[in-house]
Amino acid sequence: MSTLGELGEFDLIARIRARAGAARGSQVVVGIGDDAAVLRPRAGEDLVVSTDTLVEDVHFRFRNQAPATIGRRALRVNLSDLAAMGARPLGFTLALSAPPKLPVPTIDALLRGLLADADDYDCPLVGGNIARADDVQLAVTAFGSVPRGRALRRDAARAGDRVFVTGTLGAAGLALVRSERQGSRLRTLPEPRVAAGRALIRRRDVGACIDVSDGLASDLGHVLSASDVGAVIDPAALPLPRGFGAACAREGLDPTAVATRAGEDYELLFTLRRRKGRAQGREPTPARLAKQLGVPVSEIGQIVAGRGLRGLASGTGFRHF
Amino acid sequence: MSTLGELGEFDLIARIRARAGAARGSQVVVGIGDDAAVLRPRAGEDLVVSTDTLVEDVHFRFRNQAPATIGRRALRVNLSDLAAMGARPLGFTLALSAPPKLPVPTIDALLRGLLADADDYDCPLVGGNIARADDVQLAVTAFGSVPRGRALRRDAARAGDRVFVTGTLGAAGLALVRSERQGSRLRTLPEPRVAAGRALIRRRDVGACIDVSDGLASDLGHVLSASDVGAVIDPAALPLPRGFGAACAREGLDPTAVATRAGEDYELLFTLRRRKGRAQGREPTPARLAKQLGVPVSEIGQIVAGRGLRGLASGTGFRHF
Numbered sequence: 001m002s003t004l005g006e007l008g009e010f011d012l013i014a015r016i017r018a019r020a021g022a023a024r025g026s027q028v029v030v031g032i033g034d035d036a037a038v039l040r041p042r043a044g045e046d047l048v049v050s051t052d053t054l055v056e057d058v059h060f061r062f063r064n065q066a067p068a069t070i071g072r073r074a075l076r077v078n079l080s081d082l083a084a085m086g087a088r089p090l091g092f093t094l095a096l097s098a099p100p101k102l103p104v105p106t107i108d109a110l111l112r113g114l115l116a117d118a119d120d121y122d123c124p125l126v127g128g129n130i131a132r133a134d135d136v137q138l139a140v141t142a143f144g145s146v147p148r149g150r151a152l153r154r155d156a157a158r159a160g161d162r163v164f165v166t167g168t169l170g171a172a173g174l175a176l177v178r179s180e181r182q183g184s185r186l187r188t189l190p191e192p193r194v195a196a197g198r199a200l201i202r203r204r205d206v207g208a209c210i211d212v213s214d215g216l217a218s219d220l221g222h223v224l225s226a227s228d229v230g231a232v233i234d235p236a237a238l239p240l241p242r243g244f245g246a247a248c249a250r251e252g253l254d255p256t257a258v259a260t261r262a263g264e265d266y267e268l269l270f271t272l273r274r275r276k277g278r279a280q281g282r283e284p285t286p287a288r289l290a291k292q293l294g295v296p297v298s299e300i301g302q303i304v305a306g307r308g309l310r311g312l313a314s315g316t317g318f319r320h321f
Numbered sequence: 322m323s324t325l326g327e328l329g330e331f332d333l334i335a336r337i338r339a340r341a342g343a344a345r346g347s348q349v350v351v352g353i354g355d356d357a358a359v360l361r362p363r364a365g366e367d368l369v370v371s372t373d374t375l376v377e378d379v380h381f382r383f384r385n386q387a388p389a390t391i392g393r394r395a396l397r398v399n400l401s402d403l404a405a406m407g408a409r410p411l412g413f414t415l416a417l418s419a420p421p422k423l424p425v426p427t428i429d430a431l432l433r434g435l436l437a438d439a440d441d442y443d444c445p446l447v448g449g450n451i452a453r454a455d456d457v458q459l460a461v462t463a464f465g466s467v468p469r470g471r472a473l474r475r476d477a478a479r480a481g482d483r484v485f486v487t488g489t490l491g492a493a494g495l496a497l498v499r500s501e502r503q504g505s506r507l508r509t510l511p512e513p514r515v516a517a518g519r520a521l522i523r524r525r526d527v528g529a530c531i532d533v534s535d536g537l538a539s540d541l542g543h544v545l546s547a548s549d550v551g552a553v554i555d556p557a558a559l560p561l562p563r564g565f566g567a568a569c570a571r572e573g574l575d576p577t578a579v580a581t582r583a584g585e586d587y588e589l590l591f592t593l594r595r596r597k598g599r600a601q602g603r604e605p606t607p608a609r610l611a612k613q614l615g616v617p618v619s620e621i622g623q624i625v626a627g628r629g630l631r632g633l634a635s636g637t638g639f640r641h642f
Contacts, residue, residue, distance in 0.1 A: 029367055030472060033547065035405040035532060036371035036465075038472045046350055047368060050357035051414040051462060053452045084356040093372040095416065095460035129460070131374045139416035139450070139460035141372060144357075151351060151359045211356060226354065 004107055005100025009130055012107070019115055020125045027090045028126055037126035039090055045145040047090075050081035056135040064179055065186050067106045068113030071138070072189055075117045077213065078142035079192035080266040084211035086152040086201030087144030089123035089194065094140055097133035110138075121194060150201050152209035152270070155226035161207040161271035161303040163231060164286065166193050166295045168239045169216055170255065173262020174247060181251070190266035196293040200270060203292075207271035207303070215263040217312050223269065224309060233301035233311035260312050271303055325428055326421025330451055333428070340436055341446045348411050349447055358447035360411055366466040368411075371402035377456040385500055386507050388427050389434030392459070393510055396438045398534065399463035400513035401587040405532035407473040407522030408465030410444035410515065415461055418454035431459075442515060471522050473530035473591070476547035482528040482592035482624040484552060485607065487514055487616045489560045490537055491576065494583020495568060502572070511587035517614040521591060524613075528592035528624070536584040538633050544590065545630060554622035554632035581633050592624055 004012065017032045030038035041047055054060055054077070060070045075092060082089055094114070098107065118125050123142060172188045179186040193211070200206050208227055212219045216238075224231055235256050248255040275283055289297040301311060325333065338353045351359035362368055375381055375398070381391045396413060403410055415435070419428065439446050444463060493509045500507040514532070521527050529544045537559075545552055556577050569576040596604055610618040622632060 029470070030474060034475050035402040036369045036408070036472075038406070038467070039368040039370060040469070041362070041368060043364060047360040047362060047464070048357045049360060049414060049448060049462075049464065051416045051448060051450045051460075053416045053418060053450050053460070055418060055452045055454045058453050081356040085359070087357070093370055093462055095372045095374045095462070097374060097376060097458060127370060127372060129372045129374050131376045131458075132379050133376045133458065134455055137418060137452075137454065137458060137460075139372075139374070139458075141370075141414055141416070141462040143368070143370065146359070148361070149350070151357075153351060154355050 002104060003100060004098055004102045004104060007104055012130060016111060019111060028124060031124070031126045037091070037093065039126065039143060041090065041145040044148050046148050046151060048082055048085045048087040048144040048146055048151060049141065050078045051139065051141045052077045052081065053137055053139040055137050062106070064183060067109035069187065069189060071110040071113030072117045074138040074140050075114055075123065075142070076190040076192050078140045079121055079123065079194055080190055080211040080213065082142055082144040083193045083197035084152065084209050084268060085144070085146060086150065086197045086209070087146050088198060089121055090143040090145055091124045091126040092118070092140050092142040094125060094128035094138060096128065097131045097135070097137040099134055100132060102136065146201060152197065152201060152206060154208050154210045154223045157208035157223050157227035157229050157271045157303045158273065159229055159303055159305040160274050162274065162283070162299055163233065163269070163271050163301045163303060164289065164297050164299050165212065165216070165239065165267050165269050166196055166293065166297055167267040168241045169212070169265050169267065170244055170259030170262065171241045172264035173215070173258050176264055177251065177253065177258070177262060192266060193268045193295060196268055196295050199293045205273045207273055209268060209270040212265040212267045212269050213263060215261040216269065217260045217309065219269060221309060224307065230304045230306050230308040230310070231301055232304055233309065235311055237298060237300045239296065239298040323425060324421060325419055325423040325425060328425055333451060337432060340432060349445055352445070352447045358412070358414065360447065360464060362411065362466040365469050367469050367472060369403055369406045369408040369465040369467055369472060370462065371399045372460065372462045373398045373402065374458055374460040376458050383427070385504060388430035390508065390510060392431040392434030393438045395459040395461050396435055396444065396463070397511040397513050399461045400442055400444065400515055401511055401532040401534065403463055403465040404514045404518035405473065405530050405589060406465070406467060407471065407518045407530070408467050409519060410442055411464040411466055412445045412447040413439070413461050413463040414447060415449035415459060417449065418452045418456070418458040420455055421453060423457065467522060473518065473522060473527060475529050475531045475544045478529035478544050478548035478550050478592045478624045479594065480550055480624055480626040481595050483595065483604065483620055484554065484592050484622040484624060485610065485618050485620050486533065486537070486560065486588050486590050487517055487614065487618055488588040489562045490533070490586050490588065491565055491580030491583065492562045493585035494536070494579050497585055498572060498574065498579070498583060513587060514589045514616060517589055517616050520614045526594045528594055530589060530591040533586040533588045533590050534584060536582040537590065538581045538630070540590060542630060545628065551625045551627050551629040551631070552622055553625055554630065556632055558619060558621045560617065560619040
């Protein structure tokens with residue numbers, strides 16, 4: 001059983017099923033093994049659905065990422081989308097395409113990473129599909145739930161909103177550039193801000209929210225065009241990792257450009273309404289937000305009327321075509 | 322704008338979004354354009370999820386299928402899985418992989434077919450993902466809903482159940498064989514039995530249900546192993562299309578083998594409990610079932626204790642590896 005072709009489709013499914021175990025949690029009624037999976041959201045909840053695909057030699061290369069890391073990434077990029085909606089993960093499906101010559105240990109490691117994260121994030125594998133193809137592709141569709149009508153959206157920023165971002169920006173982008181240049185192993189992994197998103201949804205003053213996957217400039221741009229507003233960002237307020245300036249300089253790169261355009265951050269970018277009336281001026285501080293969200297929070301600018309993004313060179317994120 | 326590479330990722334998404342239109346129906350809260358879609362099943366409903374992928378040169382070839390037909394097929398194979406669970410379609414996501422050199426008219430036709438069926442089956446496109454890859458792949462994840470706890474399953478057949486199948490078996494399989502042999506256009510399309518599945522779910526005597534995608538022998542085999550029972554099938558009772566014997570003979574093929582092993586039928590195979598007590602013997606006839614389900618129904622055998630499938634040469638369907 002050294003290749004996927006020798007193992008066979010049905011044996012691979014049985015293997016995945018055995019490893020996924022009985023899907024935990026009351027939300028899974030029927031898991032792997034039927035024509036479709038059956039999930040049971042709680043009463044009064046909306047269902048949130050995200051799809052993201054990793055393609056071999058486009059999003060990852062086996063020669064510079066461990067298969068387990070690739071498996072983890074496939075789920076995490078989707079969990080980050082759920083986080084940006086404020087959703088609680090319910091489960092996911094995997095549409096796996098792979099060539100028959102793929103070694104079984106590779107597919108095993110890939111699944112091990114994927115299922116370990118499924119456990120850690122309480123988001124069980126509930127079904128999927130396996131198909132023969134020339135390259136490896138992992139198309140994950142993740143499901144989550146939010147209290148009815150409460151999903152965070154990217155089209156709800158308003159002039160006057162304060163703009164915040166979780167964590168730091170740029171580390172993953174720099175690691176990616178280095179890995180590509182040096183052919184070295186890429187070990188960074190997104191940390192989807194699931195808990196922070198769920199904490200945000202409990203606030204009543206959130207405007208828009210998006211996850212920063214293509215770079216701050218590109219993803220903030222999505223918020224602005226969807227909300228039909230502009231923003232002024234203070235470059236000096238961007239949360240850069242410690243030693244980031246020097247590390248970028250060694251690569252001959254501009255730290256602000258890397259932090260805002262290289263992408264791969266998977267932090268949450270969100271806006272908060274300003275308080276009015278008697279509460280005016282008693283705005284939440286980043287420190288108080290950080291405590292509530294369980295992750296560092298930085299205030300980086302504000303939303304203004306009229307289109308346009310000031311303070312950052314308007315950049316583009318990674319484009320597929 | 323002659324190729325996908327020239328059109329660009331974001332323009333393609335905008336194009337899809339414009340054509341998909343505002344997703345109809347109260348079940349879609351947030352459609353294409355945010356980090357994730359938001360759906361609202363009715364109160365007291367379970368969510369049903371199916372994923373199926375079509376891969377270029379594995380499941381379809383552009384030289385012998387119209388792109389619109391390929392698009393339709395991508396959704397329909399998933400709707401067939403929803404039908405087998407008795408689900409009402411809610412919406413779907415599309416993870417599309419494609420090479421930059423793909424002509425825009427091809428992708429347009431593909432999407433036109435897909436979105437026409439989305440309309441016809443009241444199953445709107447709510448989100449998705451686009452990625453660069455060497456081959457075209459369409460990974461569709463379709464969502465549906467069923468009254469709580471009522472999803473039809475493949476593991477619920479019991480000894481004594483009568484075995485039924487909708488429609489006829491073999492026509493699509495024969496068309497596939499012919500198309501492969503002659504290099505001719507393949508025009509057949511699955512007719513997912515959505516209405517029949519939803520009618521079945523209203524009956525209280527359904528045992529197991531599955532859609533026949535890999536061939537009766539293979540899919541009945543899944544029901545038997547999941548339910549830990551056997552079956553006796555009457556080959557003479559198989560519903561073959563008119564003129565099927567002669568058409569198979571011209572190809573030098575055995576009609577029963579084509580009808581039970583070539584696959585692509587996308588009919589529903591289901592079992593019904595026998596009545597007990599005073600109702601004993603007053604079983605529903607295939608004609609009465611046909612009237613209820615809105616599609617021809619044939620009784621082809623019964624479920625028995627102990628593993629094994631008698632009456633059909635135990636066959637295998639299409640395997641991927």
